[in-house]
Amino acid sequence: MIKLVVTDLDGTLLNDQHEVPERFWDIANRLFKKGIKLGIATGRPHFSITENFPPLMAHVYAISDNGSFIMYDKKEILSKPLPQEEIMGLVKTARGIDNTYPVLCGKDYWFLESEEKVLIEKVLIYQKNIRIVKDLTKVDDPILKMSVLDLNGADQNSYLHYTQFADRLKVALGGALWVDVTRLDANKGEAVQMLQQLNNIGPDETLVFGDFMNDYEMMRAAKYSYAMKNAYPKIIEVANFVTEKDNNEGGVLDVIEALCLR
Structure with missing residues (x-):
């Protein structure tokens, strides 16, 4: 019996226009x-x-910033900010790569040091509370995640530059144009395991959905791990199941109805 359902948003529950399906x-x-x-x-x-x-906010576990922050019913359950001493190196690395823009993601605001139209447009899809600063390395707020917008394609470009941090930080592809960096102990899989512990729920009672590499650990935290039909190949490899429909066809909702609501 499924007792916990956890879903990613972009490329998973949401369609390509970043909309919540009406059936949800x-x-x-x-x-x-x-x-x-x-x-x-x-x-x-x-x-x-x-x-x-x-x-739904009084009833949903809100796991944001790739597992670095969890809220439930206005209560903070978990917060894992990046070590302050790492942020300078992360930002400077992005500055040295062509066509990339570093973004520091705090609890309340995302911080940018560029006002380029393409950056603002991409960021506003996810976060409307933004602040433009002269130097990201001077930001004092706790930073949950550092993201890099890579207009050349993250997989074969900026991601390779960030592997130097992989021994002490979690570096993941957050999408075709994004690299995400969090603490090693901050990922969606760790977040799912925390919810399992809080509610006395096992992996064999857990259903999860994802499509990209920031969902990798989450796929390993549940017996019923579903990669989307449209998922990145490595997520399909690690998941136990694949949805029959993609994110534009309500693939997540069909599986939930079949496994949980019949």
């Missing part, structure tokens, strides 16, 4: 009525979850 609201309420816990695990900030799911 009824399905979520049916899950709650059955006592099944629901979590949203995303690289987006907490604000983006509250903005998109306001009717």
Whole structure:
């Protein structure tokens, strides 16, 4: 019996226009009525979850910034900011790569040091609370995640520059154009395991969905791990199952109905 459902957003629950499927609201309420816990695990900030799911925020585990921050019913359950001493190196590395822009992701704001139109447009998809600063290395706020927008394609460009940090930080592809860096102990898999412990739920009672490399650890935290039909190949490899439909066809919702609501 499934007791916990956790889904990624972009490329997974949301369609390519970053919209919540209309069917989701009824399905979520049916899950709650059955006592099944629901979590949203995303690289987006907490604000983006509250903005998109306001009717459900008293009932949903909001796992943001790739597992660095968890809120439930206005209560902070977990916060794992990056070590301050690492931020300078992360930012300077991005500055040295062509067509890339570093972004520091705090609890309330995302910090940028460029006002380039393409950067602002890409960031506003995920976070509307932004601040432009002269120097990201001078930001004092706790930083949950450092992201790099790579207009040349993250996989074969900026990601390779960040492998030098992989012995002490979690470096993951957050999408085709994004590299995400968090603490080693901050990822979606660790977040799912925390929810399992809090609710006395096992991996064999957990259903998760993801599509990209920031979902990798989450795929290993559940027996019912589903890669999206449209997922990155390495996620399909590590997942136990693959959805029959992609994110534009409600693939997540079909699986939830089949496994949890019949």
